[in-house]
Amino acid sequence: MAYITCEHLMLRYESLIVQKDLSFTVEQGDYLCIVGENGSGKSTLMKCLLGLKAADGGTMQFGDGLKRNEIGYLPQQSMIQRSFPASVREVVLSGCLNGRAIHPFYTKEEKARAAEQMECLNITQLADRCYRELSGGQQQRVLLARALCATKKLLLLDEPLTGLDPLVATELYSILQHIHDSHGITVIMVTHDVECAVRHAKTILHIGKNESFFGSCAEYEKSAVGQRFLGDSIQPEECAGCAHTHTQSEDEEGRSDA
Amino acid sequence: MHDLSAILTPEYVSVILLPALIAGVAVSLCASLLGVSLVLKRCSMIGDGLSHVGYGTLCIAVALGWAPMKVTIPVVIAAAYILLRLSENSRLGGDTAIALFSTSALALGILASSKANLTTDVSHYMFGSILAMTRGDVIFSVILSICVILVYLLFYDKIFAVTFDENFAQATGLNVRFYNLLIAVLTAVTVVLGMMMMGALLISSLMIFPAVTAMRICKRFRGVVAAAVIISVSCFLFGLFLSLLLDTAVGASVIIMNLLVFAAASLCTALRRKPA
Numbered sequence: 001m002a003y004i005t006c007e008h009l010m011l012r013y014e015s016l017i018v019q020k021d022l023s024f025t026v027e028q029g030d031y032l033c034i035v036g037e038n039g040s041g042k043s044t045l046m047k048c049l050l051g052l053k054a055a056d057g058g059t060m061q062f063g064d065g066l067k068r069n070e071i072g073y074l075p076q077q078s079m080i081q082r083s084f085p086a087s088v089r090e091v092v093l094s095g096c097l098n099g100r101a102i103h104p105f106y107t108k109e110e111k112a113r114a115a116e117q118m119e120c121l122n123i124t125q126l127a128d129r130c131y132r133e134l135s136g137g138q139q140q141r142v143l144l145a146r147a148l149c150a151t152k153k154l155l156l157l158d159e160p161l162t163g164l165d166p167l168v169a170t171e172l173y174s175i176l177q178h179i180h181d182s183h184g185i186t187v188i189m190v191t192h193d194v195e196c197a198v199r200h201a202k203t204i205l206h207i208g209k210n211e212s213f214f215g216s217c218a219e220y221e222k223s224a225v226g227q228r229f230l231g232d233s234i235q236p237e238e239c240a241g242c243a244h245t246h247t248q249s250e251d252e253e254g255r256s257d258a
Numbered sequence: 259m260h261d262l263s264a265i266l267t268p269e270y271v272s273v274i275l276l277p278a279l280i281a282g283v284a285v286s287l288c289a290s291l292l293g294v295s296l297v298l299k300r301c302s303m304i305g306d307g308l309s310h311v312g313y314g315t316l317c318i319a320v321a322l323g324w325a326p327m328k329v330t331i332p333v334v335i336a337a338a339y340i341l342l343r344l345s346e347n348s349r350l351g352g353d354t355a356i357a358l359f360s361t362s363a364l365a366l367g368i369l370a371s372s373k374a375n376l377t378t379d380v381s382h383y384m385f386g387s388i389l390a391m392t393r394g395d396v397i398f399s400v401i402l403s404i405c406v407i408l409v410y411l412l413f414y415d416k417i418f419a420v421t422f423d424e425n426f427a428q429a430t431g432l433n434v435r436f437y438n439l440l441i442a443v444l445t446a447v448t449v450v451l452g453m454m455m456m457g458a459l460l461i462s463s464l465m466i467f468p469a470v471t472a473m474r475i476c477k478r479f480r481g482v483v484a485a486a487v488i489i490s491v492s493c494f495l496f497g498l499f500l501s502l503l504l505d506t507a508v509g510a511s512v513i514i515m516n517l518l519v520f521a522a523a524s525l526c527t528a529l530r531r532k533p534a
Contacts, residue, residue: 050429069431075423084298084422087478094419098430104412130477150430 001063002027003154003186004049010057011041011048018044021058024205024214026188028064028153031180033197034190035229036207042190045207046158049188069098072151072185074143076159082132088142089127092118095149110149117145121175137168144175148185155179157189161196169193173200194229262503275502277396278388282455282494284403286464286512288448290490291410293465294472294483295441298421303353304341304442305462307360308449311337313458314367316383321374326383327398331450337363338442386457386509388498399451406444413440418479456509467516468493474523489519 002025011019018041026032036042047053048060051068062068072095095117096110118124121141126134131142140160147155157176161169173196180187191197197204204220206213206229213225220226266275296302312334319329337359344355371380382390391399410417419427420437428434445465452461472485497512504511 050425052425052428067431071429073426073429075425085473085477085479085482086418086422087480090418090479091422094415094422094427095430097416097419097427097432104415106415128478133477146426150426156429 003030003062003064003066005061005063006055006058007060008058009045009048009055009060011044012056013039013041013044017056018209019207019212022207022212023058026154026186026203028186029184031187031200031202032189032205033201033203034188034205034207035192035194035197036212037209038192040207040209042207043158046156046190049156066153070151070153072147072149072155074140074147074155074157074160076162084132086131087127088118088123088129088131088134089114091131091142092127092145092149095146098150114145114149117148120148121145136164137171140164140168140172141175144172148179148183151185152183154186154188157187157191159190159192161191161193169196176200198226198230265502274389277393278391278455278508279495279498281391281396281399281403281451282388282498283491284400284407285448285451285455286490286494287487288403288406288410288444289452289461289465290468290472290486291407291483292441292445292448293467293469293490294479294486295417295421296445297466297469297473299441301345302462302466303356304338304345305445305449305465307341307356308334308338308446309453309458309461310360311363312446312450312453313383314363314365316453316458317367317371317380320380321370327395327450327454330453331402331447334446334450335443338446339439342438342442383453384457384459385507386453386455386460388455388508391454395454399454402447402451406447409440409444413437417441422479456512460509460513463513463516464490467513467520471516471520471523474520474527489516493519 004026006025007023009019009022010017011022018039022045034042034045044053048055050071050073092114093106093110096106096113115124118127121144123138123141123145126138126142131139134142144160147157160172164172176187176189177200179185189197189201198217198221201217204213204215204217204226206220206225208225211225213220213223215223221230293305296305312330315330315333316326319326341356341359344359345353416427416432416437417440419432420434420441424434424438427437448465449461452464456464468486468490469482471489472482476482476485493515494512497515498508500506500515501508501511
């Protein structure tokens with residue numbers, strides 16, 4: 001059984017139905033990017049996956065030993081209060097709360113886990129700094145460390161690159177790749193950056209107003225919806241740090257754009 | 259200015275001043291702790307709304323001859339729950355819903371008290387009467403304040419998580435609704451206790467001022483909480499002392515102290531940002 005199985009999901013945004021019949025699965029070890037135009041229900045789907053909102057129809061099942069509280073989450077930057085007075089350590093530690101039984105304060109193990117994640121993301125030297133005084137990229141690493149404190153299995157990211165400069169975005173992609181490859185963490189990311197999505201993801205879920213696609217990256221690039229979507233916007237240099245070599249079709253698209 | 263040695267007879271100190279001092283410190287502590295969460299969650303209005311509801315209920319309780327505090331606390335806790343739900347679900351928007359609800363409750367209370375011709379009695383609670391509290395009131399306030407402080411400390415980490423990022427907390431399995439309710443209930447208790455001492459008009463600023471001042475000085479959540487507590491308690495003590503010295507209203511004097519500290523802190527941060 002897969003980590004997450006969604007069948008015939010219906011999603012509403014306020015009173016508007018944005019998705020009628022959406023089915024997909026997320027396997028253990030997957031790297032899924034959810035793409036689609038604005039207003040197609042990407043964020044609403046994310047809320048459903050996170051349990052912040054119930055689906056308006058269809059079923060969503062968690063399997064393979066994954067529990068609701070074993071999900072790490074990296075929210076959109078704009079969702080966090082930028083003026084909040086908190087140290088990096090306090091923010092990262094707050095990711096440890098989910099595994100907690102009844103005891104009221106952080107245990108040694110939880111503190112060690114937070115320290116380990118800060119080390120992993122190279123922010124140990126920032127531990128006592130104030131979160132609101134960090135740069136966008138540093139803030140994103142702090143939130144990522146917090147998310148990793150909350151999970152060993154599945155990481156959900158909601159538009160993690162919004163507002164970051166290209167260099168920092170590239171760096172974030174390589175951190176994610178590392179987390180995925182060496183920690184064996186399954187990744188689900190909502191993004192509008194399709195080119196980078198196809199370069200890094202294993203699987204693509206495209207949700208559109210009229211047509212949707214679910215399948216591997218290679219299939220997506222060949223599909224009609226994928227070609228249309230990729231064709232509009234491909235700019236290979238934007239993704240200069242990507243480890244993957246560009247595929248034939250992408251290069252062609254890039255040239256025709258130039 | 260008063261000659262303090264004339265007022266501060268041993269009897270006055272032990273019967274009136276000391277109990278007021280203890281209860282006031284306890285409530286100031288609660289108010290500052292919760293104030294930090296309320297300000298950061300951007301729902302300072304809930305404190306204000308609850309004090310309106312509290313005052314309204316108090317008027318009704320007095321008009322009907324019931325014990326004011328014991329009736330008001332449960333009603334305000336219920337109101338806190340309703341206000342929270344309203345601000346979550348209302349199509350009007352949280353602020354508007356709170357304003358409508360709380361002013362209606364206030365109006366009902368004033369209606370009841372004017373029918374019963376109790377206006378003089380009730381107006382005590384508009385401005386507070388810390389030096390006129392009974393021994394029973396003081397003991398009750400102190401016990402409840404200690405409960406509020408203990409619960410806050412026990413759930414400190416979770417309150418931080420819920421205040422900092424509600425969505426993340428909920429997504430990772432924390433019962434956010436419960437903790438929001440907890441904050442609202444603690445706020446409700448604090449508002450009622452504070453209303454008896456500082457007055458319905460002033461209690462919400464007693465919650466907000468120390469938090470806002472602390473946020474100007476400190477950069478860590480723990481630091482902000484600690485600073486808010488220190489500011490709140492010392493402003494209360496200075497305010498009380500000042501009110502004895504100048505024969506002014508206690509609640510108002512405490513708020514003015516808070517205002518002065520806030521102004522000083524703002525000035526300091528402004529100067530630090532622009533070194534001459």
